[in-house]
Amino acid sequence: MNVSYIKAIEYYLPEIIVSNDERTMKKIGISERRIAEVDEFASDLAVMAAKKLFDSGVVERQEIDFLIYCTQSPDYILPSTSCIIQARLGLPISCGAFDFNLGCSGYVYGLSIAKGLIESGSARNVLLLTSDTYSKHVNPKDRSVEVLFGDAATATLISHHEEDEIRLGPFVFGTDGKGAENLIIPAGGLKEPISNLNKEETEDTFGNIRSRCDLYMNGPEIFNFTLKEIPEAIQRLHAKSDTSMEDYDYFVFHQANQFMLEHLRKKLHINNEKFSIQLKDIGNTVSSSIPIALKRDSHKLQQNDLIMLVGFGVGYSWAACSFKWSIIK
Structure with missing residues (x-):
């Protein structure tokens, strides 16, 4: 049987470190964040993460059949940033490539796309890149978001293998666009082009302080959405995979903030030892938070451990999946 599996993960963090004060750290569990340079963009971070993966020797560039790039910080409206990254990395021109615009659920969505490409026979090696520079969307005078988000990128290799056991999936998804206004950059797209009017700052x-060109987040509404929808999504995953919480060896949720993660952990009755929290020194890295946590926690995992991944956030969009761990060099 033609199956897909996660073969390798690497990540890259920019060099600038910004610290939070002690009071903020105790509340959200984030002491510092990494921030891109003024002339350093999400595509640059993604290229660095991919180069780390290739330098590890796990795969050659000419073996990549498909590049998938998850970002909400593209270089241009068009062309797709994935096309630019393909050229910068020297991937073969026979390689497919596209961007998709999702935030904190994006990694799980990307895994599902990679699985479909591989198990349909369309690709053998898929490079999934995630990268965001939310620091460029955040007004530094808006403490509701400035203390949360860090910049980062990850590279994940999803590969083909011949075996009888499914290693990646199943997946469940969710979307509720009625919550779009609760995590949004109102201006800058075609619906509301940037102007002197929407660049004016106001104080809540x-x-x-922010303008309509800056990121806005309604924290209480995001929190309520998460506590309502994520347990229900996990129940759907159990039904689809014929599993229970006790069957899982480890849980990696989107690393939003420690306050939210602890509420979810307690609500779902997950032991501390099985639950990843990897944001103290990097913050909420959006689409990169799950793969960074997986890579950092890899020393805790054994071959064939059953892992649950759960992403949730902007959109509203959410997704969850099961997969069996393979040893990552």
Whole structure:
């Protein structure tokens, strides 16, 4: 049987470190974040993560059949940034490539796309890149988001293998666009082009300052959405995979902030030892948070451990999947 599996993960962090104060750290579990340079963009971070993967020797560039790039910080409206990355990495011109615009659920969505490409016979080696530079979307005077988000990129190799056991999947998904206004950059697209008017800054009742060109997040609404939808999504995953919480060896959720993660962990009755929290020194890295946590926690995992991944956030969009761990060099 033609199956897909996660063969390797690498990540890259920019060099600038920004620290949070002690009071903020205790509340959200983030002491510092990595921030891209003014002239350093999400595509640059993604290229660096991919180069780390190729330098590891796990795959040759000419063996990549498909490049998938998840970002909400593209270089241009067009062309697709994935096409630019393909050329920068020297991948073969026979390689397919496209971008997709998702945030914190994007990694799980990307895995499902890679699985479809491989198990349909369309590709043998898929390079899934995630990269965001939310620091460029955030007003530094808006403390509701400035203390949360860090910049990062990851590269994941999903490969083909001949065996009888499914290693990646099943997947469940969710979308509720009625929550779009709760995590949004209102201006800058075709619907509301940037102008002097929407670049004007205003101050909210909590003292946070932003313009309509900056990232806005309604934290309480995002929290309520997460606590409602994620347990239901996990129940759907159990039904689809014929599993229970006790069957899983490890859980990696989107690393939003420690306050939210602890609420989810307790609500789902997950032991501390089985639950990943990897954001203290990097913050919320959006689409890169799950693969970074997986890579950092790889020393805790054994061959064939059953892992649950759960992504959730902007959109609203969410996704969950099961997969069996393969040893990553």
